[in-house]
Amino acid sequence: MSKQLSLEEIIFNDMKKALKGSEKLKLSTLRLIRAAIKNAEISKKDKLTEDEVIGIVANNLKKLEESLDIFTKGQRPELADKTKKEIEIVKKYLPEQLSEEEVEKIVKETIIKFGFKSLQDIGPAMKEIIPQLKGKADGKIVNKMVRDLLDNSKN
Incomplete structure (x- = not known):
C-alpha cells in the first residue's frame, strides 16, 4: 500500500529530477517555491497542511502573473517569456482550476x-x-x- 505524496514532497522530488536533468528554469522556480514553504514552516513553527502549501504555490503564481504584467507593459519580452515559462511550471502544482x-x-x-x-x-x-x-x-x-x-x- 503506497501512501500518496504531499504536494511538498512532489515539489521536492521534481526539484531533484530538474537538478539531475539540468532543467535550470524549472529548478530555480521550484527552489523559490520550496524556500517560501520552508519560510512559512519556520514562521508557523510547525509543518504546513496541504491547503497551506497550495496557498503558497498559488501566491507564487499570483506574483509571477503580476511580474508578467509588469514586464509586458514595460516592453521586456525576454523577461516576459521567462516568466510565462515559470507560470506554466507553477500551474502544474496547483489543483485543477474550476470553471x-x-x-x-x-x-x-x-x-x-x-x-x-x-x-x-x-x-x-x-x-x-x-x-x-x-x-x-x-x-x-x-x-x-x-x-x-x-x-x-x-x-
Whole structure:
C-alpha cells in the first residue's frame, strides 16, 4: 500500500529530477517555491497542511502573473517569456482550476445558505467562499462574481 505524496514532497522530488536533468528554469522556480514553504514552516513553527502549501504555490503564481504584467507593459519580452515559462511550471502544482460555472454555483449556494443580501455582506461572504475555492479559482474573479451577485440581489 503506497501512501500518496504531499504536494511538498512532489515539489521536492521534481526539484531533484530538474537538478539531475539540468532543467535550470524549472529548478530555480521550484527552489523559490520550496524556500517560501520552508519560510512559512519556520514562521508557523510547525509543518504546513496541504491547503497551506497550495496557498503558497498559488501566491507564487499570483506574483509571477503580476511580474508578467509588469514586464509586458514595460516592453521586456525576454523577461516576459521567462516568466510565462515559470507560470506554466507553477500551474502544474496547483489543483485543477474550476470553471466559471462551477465557481458561480459555489458562490450562489453560499450566498443563499448564509442569507447574504447586499454589498455590505461582501466581507462575510468572501470569508465563507474563499476557503472553499482556495487554489481552485482566481480570487479577483470570485470577488467580482460575489459583488455582481450581491449588487444584483437588491434589484
